[in-house]
Structures are given as structure tokens and as C-alpha cells.
Amino acid sequence: MKGLLLNQYYAVEKSFWWYMPLSLVAALVFVYFENRMFQWAAVLFPLAFMASVAIEVLKHEAKSGWSKFVLTLPVKRDRVVQSHYLFFILISSVGLVILGIQFIISEYLLGITLGPGHVYNIMNGLGIVFTLGFITYPLTYILGTEKAETILMIGVGAGIGLYFLSAFLYNLLFSGVQGNVDLLFSLSFMLMTLILFIISYIVSIQVYKRKEF
Template identity: 45%
Template sequence: MKGLLLNQYFSVEKSFWMYLFGSILLVGALFMVGNTRIERVATFVPIVFMVSPALEVLKHESSSGWNKFALTLPLKRRQIVQSHYLFFVSSVLIGLVITMLLFSLVELMKGNVLTSSSVNSIMNAIGIGLIMGAVAYPLTYMLGTEKSDTVLITAVFSSIGLLLLGGFIFGILLETIPLTFLQQGNPDVLFSLGYLTMGIVIYLVSYFWAIKIYKQKEY
């Protein structure tokens, strides 16, 4: 498994560092604007940027022929899928670490940045990232890397669409269902936790679905 993960990293190494430094520069630029709403957008940047190289892995493996070669190795197809999903989660975590470090640094410099709203936005960003991966991997296994651009657009719109739909449904629940914990708690925190949980569940379901697709795939 370690070898598979390292192979994926080295296949997108340049993109990985480009997106890493790019996210740092963009977040810095957004903070310089000094607008609260724009600062909340900054919470999404590192995570979304860092999952981009992970989604490029399948395209690199296909163009280099690695995806076919890997099947000749003493590996189960389940392990190959597992390595893709682990690499993606690692990318999300790296994006999260970058976000927390940048926000902590700005908090020390100017204060009033690492607020409950920004924490909620970070949870939403993680949820968006996980749902993007949950949609992208099975569809790429199914449709092939030739459709990678279409798959990526579908993944982005799916994750944002679920965020907006979840917010709409949650708003209706707050107004129509007299649940004490919803009324007394912080609605934004509850929604972000719910969306993050949904992202984790969808990602896990996607993992098992992707294994089923990959086992049936013929090269």
C-alpha cells in the first residue's frame, strides 16, 4: 500500500506543490482584502486545491499505462481502489492542515479570524472535498479518464448542489419541526456537522461502489 501511495504522489508531484503554494498565495491575497465573506471563502481554497492533484492521478496512471501494469502485480483490485481513496483523504487532510496553519497565523497577526463561522466553513469545505472524491472516482472507473473533465464538473456541481440542498432542507426543518436541540443549539454548527457527516458517509458508500465497478472493469 505504501508503494502505491508513493507512486501516486510522484505521478502528480509537480501539481501537488504547485497547488500547495498556489493555495497559500491565494488565501493570503483573500485575507488582504479584509472582507469577512471573502475570508470565509478562503477556508475552502486549500482543501479544494489540494484534492485537485489527487483527482489527476487516474489520468496519469492511464496515460502512462500504469493502471494496466498494476493488474499484473500481486495486488488485489480492492487494494488499488483503496490506495486511490486513501491518497484522496490524505490530500483533504493536508488541505485542512494548511487551512488551520494559515488561519492560526492570521489570527496571531490581526485577530478575529478563527471564528465559529470560519470553523463551520472549514467543515463544509471538508464535506465538499469528500463528496467530490466520492463522485469522481466511481464515475472515472466507469466512464474512463477520457471523460475526466466531465466527471470533475459533475463532482463539483454535485458537492455544491448537495450543500445548497442540505441548507434548504435544514431551513425547512428549523421552521416546521419543533425539535428542542435544533432550536436551542447553533443552527450553523449543526448544519455543518450534518453536512460533514453526510460527506463521510457518502465517501464510504462510494468506496464500496468503486470497488465493485473496478472489479468488473476490463482493460
Template identity: 40%
Template sequence: MVGLFLNQYYSVSKTILSYAVAAFVLVLVVIGIGNELLVFFAMYMPIIFLVSPAFEVLKHESQSGWNKFVLTLPVNRGNIVQSQYLFFLFLMSIGVAITIMAFVVAEWVLGSTMNQELMYTMMTGIGIAFIMGAISYPATYVFGTEKSDTIVLVATLSGVGLFLLAQQGFARLLEQMSIETVASMNGSLVFNGSFLVIGLVLFVISYFVTMGIYNRKEY
């Protein structure tokens, strides 16, 4: 399992580094600009950036023939899929860490602080990333790595689209509640937290779906 994880890391290590640096600098620039909308966008931009190399691994493994060679090693197909999903979570954690680090530096330099609303927005970014993974992994195994770029693009747009739909649905739900109930609840926390949980549930379901697809593949 460790060997599988390290192989994935080293195959895209340069990409991870370049994305990490670019995301960190971009967040600092956005914070420096001070536009509120852009700052909210910056809360999940590094997360989306950093999980992208996880999908490049599948393409590299297919092009190099590693996806066939690895089956001759003392690992089972479950280990292979598990290592891919764990690698995705590893990259996501890096994206979260970069976002927090950028705001810490911005606080030292510019006096900007990460308030609760920004933290809730980061939860949305994590939820979108989970949805990206939930769609990209099984779809790539079904349609092939040749279409992986298109799949990741569709998965990203789907994550954003589901967020916008959820936002509209939540707004309508609030309209049905009493003013006292709405005033007593933390709407941002409830919505963003719920969206994150939905993304996580889809990601977990996707793991089992991908496992089933991969077990049926013949090489």
C-alpha cells in the same frame, strides 16, 4: 500498498506543491482583504484545490499504461482502490492543514482569528470534497479517464448544489421548530456537522461501489 501510495504521490507531487502554495497565498490575500463572504469561501477553497490532484492520478495512470501494468504486481484490485481513496484523504488533510496554517500566519501578521463559525464553514468544505470524491471515482471508472475533467467539474458542482439544497432544507426545518428549540441549539454546528457526515457516508458508499466496478473491469 505503500508503493501504490508513493507512486500516486510522485506522479502529481509538483501539482500538489503548486496548488498548496497557491492556496496558502490566496487565503492570506483574502483574509487581508477582509471581506466576510470571501473569508468564509477561503475556509474550504484549499481543501477543494488540494483534492483535485487525486483525480489527476487516474488520468496519468491511464495515459502511461500503469493501470494495466500494476495488475501484474503482487497486489490485488482492492489494494489499488484502497490506495486511491487513502491518497484522497491524505490530500484532504493537507488542504485542512494549509487552511489552518494560513489563519495562524494571518493572526500573527494581521490579527485575524479563526472563530467557531469559520471552523464550521471548513466542515462544509470537507463535506463538499467528500462528495466530489464519492462521485468522481466511480464515474471515472465507468466513463473513462478521457472524461475525467468533466466528471470532476460535475462532481464539484454537485457538491456545491447538494450543499445549497441541504441549506434550504435545514432552513425550512428550523421554521418548523419552536423559537426556544432553535435558540437552544447551535444551528451552524448542527448543519455543517451533519453535512460533513453525509459527505463522509457517501464517500464510504462510493468506495464499495468503485470496488465493485473495478473488479468487473477487464484489461
């Protein structure tokens, strides 16, 4: 497992170290403009940027032929899928670290206080990232790593689309609910997409085991 994860890291090492400072700068710029949409973008950019780095591994594996070569190694297919999902979680977690740095800089250097809405945005952003993951991996295993870039775009669009659809349905069904509505929606959306992410992992293992290369 360690070898698989290291191989994925080295495949996207340049993108990883380039996207980290870029996403932090973008997040701070968006935070500076104290606008609701900009605040939302300040959270989504770091998470989406880092998640896209993990997905980029699939494209590199297709170009290098690694996706076929790895099957000749004494590694079970479910381990390959597990390494992809684990790498996705690890790299996406770096996005959370960037958001933590963003919070410190905003609070103590820029004098901008990020309230509870920022936390809700983080949960929504994680929901979009989980959506990106649960759509991209099974589709890539089914359609082939050669189409990973197109599938990535589909995943991003689906993540944002599912977020707005969920928000619309939530407001339609639970408009009269008492309490912190924003917290309830953000928590529900994040947990729902996490469950779908776990289900897609199980589905991806079955697809990858049956895939002919």
C-alpha cells in the same frame, strides 16, 4: 500499498508542491477581505485545490497506461481502489494543514481573528470535498480514466450544488430549531457526505473488480 501511494505521489508531485503555496496565498487574500463569502472561499480553495491534486492521479494513470499495467502486478484490485481513496484522504488532509497555517498567520501576523464561523466553513468545505470524492471515483471507474477531467468538473459542481441544496432543505425543515443552527447544519452536512464517501468506496471496489480493461 506503500508502492501504490508513492507512485501516485510522484505522478502529481509538481502539482502538489505548486498548489500548496498557491492555495495558502489565495486563502490569506480571501481572509484579508473580511466578508462572509470571501471567508467561505478562504476555506474552500485550499481543500478543493488539494483534493483536485489527488483526483489528477487518475488522469495521469490513464495517459501513462498505468491503470492497465498495475493489473499485471501481484496487486489485488481492491488494493488499487483503496490506495486511490487513501491518497485522496491524505492529500486532502494537507488542505487542513494549510488552513492551520492560515489561521496562525491570520491571527498573529495579520491581526485577523477567525471565529467559530471559520470552523463551520471548514466542516462545510470537508463536506464538499467528500462529495467530490464519492462522485468522482466510482464515475471514473465506470466511464474510464480518460474522462477523469470532465468527471472532476462534475464532482466540483455536484459538491457545491449539494451544499446549497442541503442548506436550503435544512433551513426549510429546521428553521424553528433552538441552539446553534450553523454548527448543527455544518456537522450534519460533513457527516452525511462522509457516510456517502464510505459507501462510494464500497461501490467502487465492486465496480473496479468487474471492470474490463
